Amino acid sequence: MxxxxxxxxxxxxxxxxxxxxxxxxxxxxxxxxxxxxxxxxxxxxxxxxxxxxxxxxxxxxxxxxxxxxxxxxxxxxxxxxxxxxxxxxxxxxxxxxxxxxxxxxxxxxxxxxxxxxxxxxxxxxxxxxxxxxxQTAGDSFEDAVSLNQELTFTAAQTAFADAGLPFTPQSQRTLGLTNADDVYTNLAWLLSDQCTASIKAAVFADEVKEVFLNRQEFTGSLLTQFGQVSEFISRHNAVHSYTDATMRRVDNYEYSPLVLREAMLNLIVHRDYGLSGPALISIFSNHMEFMNLGGLLGNFTRADMMNGISSQRNPKLANVFYRLKLVEAYGTGIRRIMGDYQDEAVQPTFDISDHAFRLILPKHQRENVGLAQTSSTQELPQGIASTQTADLPTRQQQILDYAKEHGSITRKQAQSVTGASQSTAIKTINDLVSKKLLTRTGSGPHTSYRPCRQ
Known part of the structure; x- marks a missing residue:
């Protein structure tokens, strides 16, 4: 110098x-x-x-x-x-x-x-x-360093414990919650109790969204949001019941609970969290809308999506949900949704732009044919055993629906379907067993629960 x-x-x-x-x-x-x-x-x-x-x-x-x-x-x-x-x-x-x-x-x-x-x-x-x-992280939001390093994980710790998975510093590093410098990433922020990436859900009295019947905003860990928003939607999914020719109770939902679950998972896992603003769920008299931030990735096309090809915007977030058994397999959600509507006159609609993805689910218009037709609030005809499931609490109804559709349900599947803790899932199953709606089969790790014949 x-x-x-x-x-x-x-x-x-x-x-x-x-x-x-x-x-x-x-x-x-x-x-x-x-x-x-x-x-x-x-x-x-x-x-x-x-x-x-x-x-x-x-x-x-x-x-x-x-x-x-x-x-x-x-x-x-x-x-x-x-x-x-x-x-x-x-x-x-x-x-x-x-x-x-x-x-x-x-x-x-x-x-x-x-x-x-x-x-x-x-x-x-x-x-x-x-x-x-x-600039450092490129296009990967979940890999970028979180601005908030004062994070807590009460909800995540509970979810991992219920799934029998470790939530240690080493496992957090492996999953991508921390980087090589032991600094929390945005993935950690999304799973933390401090997450502010919100979901807004609302029920409207009209199609122009001028009159609210109910609305709520959900924040906190995405694992918590998944359970809370799913419960909100379930409260607005009416069931219509009838007794068929074999004197069995048949419940028809306005929206398949499993389809709503897939829509919720897609809303959370595929969202572009680098864009500001909440995800939106709108419930109308004849359809539901799920509006997400972020269009299709790169050269990924609508045809690719409809054919079940999976392109992950947040692969590490998807991996966490997969490990927690909230996501059963990659690339099956859209096909499940379309399969549920294969016999319907009005099909789901996908509106996709560069920065938004909107799924419109029409209400099912299935006809109920049977000896006696009842609404979700009516009593069964005299002499028919009361198996009225429409008045069940939300978690019990979700578990029973899954068991009916798949023939049986395990404790882990019940946790996945409801987003509940292990102890809550066990209590809910036991309540259904005591009501003679489910019956236990097997023992130990092979235990499952089948719907009782009515």
Whole structure:
């Protein structure tokens, strides 16, 4: 360095000795275009020198290694230089590849993230931090570093425990909730109790959405939202019952519970969480709408989707739901929905744009043919055994419907269908057994429950 260069600027910072505040300059250089911190030089450029070169280099590199996250040491070097024959320490910091870098004790927020502006290191704005995260993570929202690092996982821990899966730091790393620097990713944020990516559900009295009959917004862990929104929808899915020629009770839902479940899973798993705004569920007198943020990925086409080809926008989120047995298989949801409507005059509709995906499910118009026809609020004719399932609590009805459609249900399947904990699923099944709506078969891990013949 020549005498004329002894002026602080965008790439130069002077310190008489190493102080803890110098880490801010190191962060700023790593987040901007790189630079050098000269130790042994006053702010005005006067060279005072360093008495112990080795100790100063050790203190500087140790402070940067311990105090800055993610690990920036691959972009840092320290060496001895002479200015006017006076020994100083030069700490060179290159622009890092894993921005934003931040002070470990401050976190990913303006108080911890600095950038270089002229000769000063200043706090980065939240928008600047988000831009750095996007540039580093590319198009993968779930892999990007979460702005909120103060996360809790009460709902996720319960769901993993109920599924018999570990929720340890190692498993979180394997699933992608933390990265190589043990920093929470956006996937962790989506599963955390602090998640603010919301779903809004509403029931309308008219087609123009002017009169609300009911509405609610759901936040928190996506695992919690899945259970709560599913329950909200179920309350608005009427069942019409009749007794057939064999004197058996037959229940017809306006919407198949399993189809609603698939629609909910698609809404959560395939959403573009990089776009602001809630997902929307609208319930009308003759149809339901599921409006999601994010169109089809890349060159993925409507024909691909209808043929059951799966393209994952959030593969790690989908993997979590798959491991928790909330998703049974990839690429089967659309085919299940269409299969449910194969005999219907009005078919589901898919409205797709660049940034939105809307599924419209028409209400089933199935005719009930039998000895006696009853509504969900009517009593059975005298002499017929009362197996009125329309008045069952939502979880009991979901479990019974699954058992009827598949012939049986296990405890784990009951958890998956209802989104309930293991203890709640067991209690719900036992209630159905006591009502003689389900009967137990097998034992131990082979236990299942079959619908009783009525």
């Amino acid at each position: 020549t005498e004329s260069a002894l002026i602080e600027g965008p790439h130069l910072e002077f310190k008489r000795k190493w102080v803890d505040g110098a880490k801010r300059s190191a962060v700023a250089f790593a987040n901007t275009d790189g630079g050098t911190i000269y130790i042994g030089v006053e702010d005005n450029g006067d060279v005072t020198g360093v008495d112990n070169i080795d100790e100063t280099m050790r203190r500087a590199t140790q402070a940067i290694s311990d105090g800055i996250r993610p690990d920036v040491m691959n972009f840092v070097s320290a060496e001895n230089e002479n200015i006017h024959n006076v020994p100083v320490v030069a700490v060179h910091i290159q622009r890092g590849a894993h921005r934003p870098y931040y002070l470990a004790d401050k976190g990913i927020r303006p108080a911890g993230v600095y950038i270089r502006s002229g000769a000063a290191s200043i706090p980065a704005s939240e928008s600047a931090i988000i831009d750095m995260i996007k």
